[in-house]
Amino acid sequence: MNESPIATFLKNRHEPCPACGYDLCDTAGEACPECGLGLRLQLAPRESAGLATIAGASVISAGLGFSLLLWVVMIIAYVLEWGNGPGVYRIHLALAAGVVLGAVCLAIWVRLRARLQRASPRRRWLLVLACLAAPLANLAAASLVIFVIGI
């Protein structure tokens, strides 16, 4: 009779149950004899890109959220007729660009997450830094409009 791959794997090997920590050494079935958790063997990447993927998405989302929040504040200020200089449209334009840029970057980041998994860790974190550059560039552009050109 053929042994299941998991029984072969656990023969003479001391592996703890992922749920209860029971020593699964020589377990013949496909469930933990202690807690009944179903077990399976699987291949997994040695190093996960999860943290870099989440970091990049967080950085992009933070930039997008910041631009959106500032834009909402500017719209409220416009409605309240507070600080409505003739050049105020430039700030709206810069913040709208930040929102669109953030949304596009986030969509690209989510779409390319599988490729991120295959990239080297160094390249992955460089891409996260690049994600940080987009909202910072937008913030710099908005600041330039407000403090140098003026509204």
Ligand SMILES: [Zn+2]
């Ligand atoms: Zn268990």
